[in-house]
Amino acid sequence: MPSPSVEEQLKEAGLELAGTCQGMAGRGPRLLHNAALLEDFTADEMDALGSAMPMLRAAPGQVLINEGEVGEWMLLLLSGTVDVTKRTPTGEVSRLAVIREGAAIGEMSMLDGEPRYATCTAIDAVEAGVLTRSAIALLIREHPGVGAKLLVKLTQLLAQRLRNTSNQLVKMVQAAADSQEESEAR
Numbered sequence: 001m002p003s004p005s006v007e008e009q010l011k012e013a014g015l016e017l018a019g020t021c022q023g024m025a026g027r028g029p030r031l032l033h034n035a036a037l038l039e040d041f042t043a044d045e046m047d048a049l050g051s052a053m054p055m056l057r058a059a060p061g062q063v064l065i066n067e068g069e070v071g072e073w074m075l076l077l078l079s080g081t082v083d084v085t086k087r088t089p090t091g092e093v094s095r096l097a098v099i100r101e102g103a104a105i106g107e108m109s110m111l112d113g114e115p116r117y118a119t120c121t122a123i124d125a126v127e128a129g130v131l132t133r134s135a136i137a138l139l140i141r142e143h144p145g146v147g148a149k150l151l152v153k154l155t156q157l158l159a160q161r162l163r164n165t166s167n168q169l170v171k172m173v174q175a176a177a178d179s180q181e182e183s184e185a186r
Contacts, residue, residue: 006071006073006130013063017054020052021053023047030101031102034102035076035102036102036153037076037150037153038076040153041149045146045149048143049146052139053129056075056127057125060122063119063122064082067086069115069116070114071110072109072113072134074105075105075106075130076104077099077101077104078128079101080124081099081122081124082103082122082126086119087119107154111158
């Protein structure tokens with residue numbers, strides 16, 4: 001039996017699909033200002049990208065992405081607020097971030113096929129564009145400039161997240177080393 005399509009997976013999760021994000025440029029300058037993924041896109045390029053992305057709608061409390069699940073898609077948050085949480089080894093839920101319009105989520109799993117790192121839950125009503133691996137391949141074929149620009153922006157986004165994580169790790173290691181030195185000095 002073939003695996004369910006992305007659209008079927010989203011519908012099974014209780015998420016509403018409502019056409020495409022065609023006309024995404026018409027959402028105004030606020031989206032462009034808040035979306036690092038779109039900051040270098042022209043209005044025409046945004047519309048080409050939007051045409052390749054189904055529109056997802058979620059009500060407050062609905063889970064958009066489940067930690068541990070594998071997904072070949074990511075979301076570009078067009079409106080609303082999302083809580084990003086992770087379960088600790090003891091089973092407690094820890095908040096990692098609250099994200100808003102313009103944020104991209106789920107891109108790591110979309111690109112590498114590995115399980116989702118965190119759970120993303122709608123805090124209020126959410127609209128998001130769904131970007132799949134196959135949509136990126138289609139963009140590369142039909143709109144090579146848009147596809148290339150999108151891949152560059154995704155690479156920059158991942159590099160920035162890696163840099164931020166590395167900086168946090170260095171701070172934690174330094175704090176642990178400082179604490180160890182203080183303990184040994186006593």
